[in-house]
Amino acid sequence: MRIAVVCYPTFGGSGVVATELGIALAKKGHDVHFITYRQPVRLDMLIPNIHFHEVSVPEYPLFQYQPYELALSSKLVRIIKKFDIQVLHVHYAIPHAYAGYMAQQMLAQEGIHIPMVTTLHGTDITLVGNHPQYKPAVTFSINQSNAVTSVSQSLKDDTLRLFEIPDNKIQVVPNFIDISKSGDKEVECQRHIMAKPTERIITHISNFRPVKRIDDVIKIFKGITEHIPAKLMMVGDGPLQSDARKQCKELGIKEQVIFMGNSNEIDKILCFSDLFLLPSERESFGLAALEAMVHGVPVISSNSGGIPEVNKHGFSGFLSDVGNVSDMVANAVKILKEDATLSLFKENAKAQAAIFDITKIVPVYEEIYEKVLAEVLQS
Ligand code: GMT
Numbered sequence: 001m002r003i004a005v006v007c008y009p010t011f012g013g014s015g016v017v018a019t020e021l022g023i024a025l026a027k028k029g030h031d032v033h034f035i036t037y038r039q040p041v042r043l044d045m046l047i048p049n050i051h052f053h054e055v056s057v058p059e060y061p062l063f064q065y066q067p068y069e070l071a072l073s074s075k076l077v078r079i080i081k082k083f084d085i086q087v088l089h090v091h092y093a094i095p096h097a098y099a100g101y102m103a104q105q106m107l108a109q110e111g112i113h114i115p116m117v118t119t120l121h122g123t124d125i126t127l128v129g130n131h132p133q134y135k136p137a138v139t140f141s142i143n144q145s146n147a148v149t150s151v152s153q154s155l156k157d158d159t160l161r162l163f164e165i166p167d168n169k170i171q172v173v174p175n176f177i178d179i180s181k182s183g184d185k186e187v188e189c190q191r192h193i194m195a196k197p198t199e200r201i202i203t204h205i206s207n208f209r210p211v212k213r214i215d216d217v218i219k220i221f222k223g224i225t226e227h228i229p230a231k232l233m234m235v236g237d238g239p240l241q242s243d244a245r246k247q248c249k250e251l252g253i254k255e256q257v258i259f260m261g262n263s264n265e266i267d268k269i270l271c272f273s274d275l276f277l278l279p280s281e282r283e284s285f286g287l288a289a290l291e292a293m294v295h296g297v298p299v300i301s302s303n304s305g306g307i308p309e310v311n312k313h314g315f316s317g318f319l320s321d322v323g324n325v326s327d328m329v330a331n332a333v334k335i336l337k338e339d340a341t342l343s344l345f346k347e348n349a350k351a352q353a354a355i356f357d358i359t360k361i362v363p364v365y366e367e368i369y370e371k372v373l374a375e376v377l378q379s
Helices: 013-027 068-082 093-109 135-144 153-162 214-225 241-250 266-271 287-294 325-336 339-354 358-378
Strands: 002-006 031-036 050-054 087-091 116-120 147-150 170-172 200-205 230-235 257-261 275-278 299-302 317-320
Touching: 002 013, 002 068, 002 093, 013 031, 013 050, 013 087, 013 116, 013 287, 013 358, 031 068, 068 093, 087 093, 087 358, 093 116, 093 135, 116 135, 116 358, 147 153, 147 358, 153 170, 200 214, 200 266, 200 287, 214 230, 214 241, 214 275, 214 325, 230 266, 241 257, 266 287, 275 287, 275 325, 287 299, 287 339, 299 325, 317 325, 325 339
Parallel strands: 002 031, 002 087, 031 050, 087 116, 116 147, 147 170, 200 230, 200 275, 230 257, 275 299, 299 317
Antiparallel strands: none
């Protein structure tokens, strides 16, 4: 099949899911064309059947805001025609589903009918999409999609609660992970560089936005260090990074916290991690937690949104109410205190991650593509 993929190319989870799915499809022999404003961070261009087309938005002094949707929909039209694309898959509704719909309409004028699959990821529904300034356009473009998927049951429920969308329109297709990559012999586990043998290594990975409750991450870590010697790896970048650094200084834990910035070597970091923290206000799925679990890293998380679908309380980690830092500290200490308990949770985390193995999910997307393609060809 020839598939066009639209996504955000940044370190966010939706871009990672889109990229990993595209790569998996390409490895299965599909021709996959990524169309976005920059090469997605995890996209390996050396894989056969992978193509990347950059959307550039010409600047003009009249524009206060550059019309990205216009450039994207025009680019989609060109690429879909040039490569005879059969299915368009857009990740993150805003503005991708809207631009995709416009491309579909332009192509229909020329007798080209291409189905569009929209995958909802989280903040496109719960935070941004729900804003009154966007809501009518988001509702419209979701409803116009030939198929809509959401990355968790919780996100589907949120979408149905917040938008006028029929119940049967959304199929839950959970995010996934390639379990064959965990325990990769090529990944060097350089634990000794990061911490002393007596210290536990705790990790947080995110885009450092308010929804991630970065201050709670630091408070939980501080609480843990009152019981157990530990180091905290803060991976990623975003608006709250400098506040986080300040907080560490104020709490007197500056030396124990390492800010690593955005990284393409998550597997190397997770390989020496003992615990992952994800105390988010809201999380449609929590891909970062799943990535940790596949490397055998148990998770201390909040119980919001789709996280309980991923992290199992008392098995792969523990869940607490949003903001309940003391409970999260107590649970973290429970896991970290004894080597035997930690080993058990590490094994459990791996076992839980295996439920989301990529080999189970990619065929579900292929089925969806085939279905929408058949429907469009019949109409
Ligand atoms: O806001 C973010 O965390 C980024 C966002 C994205 O689009 O990259 O993440 C969302 O999609 C991920 C992949 O499906 C999910 O794992 C995250 O839980 C979700 N974030 C939120 O719902 C806050």
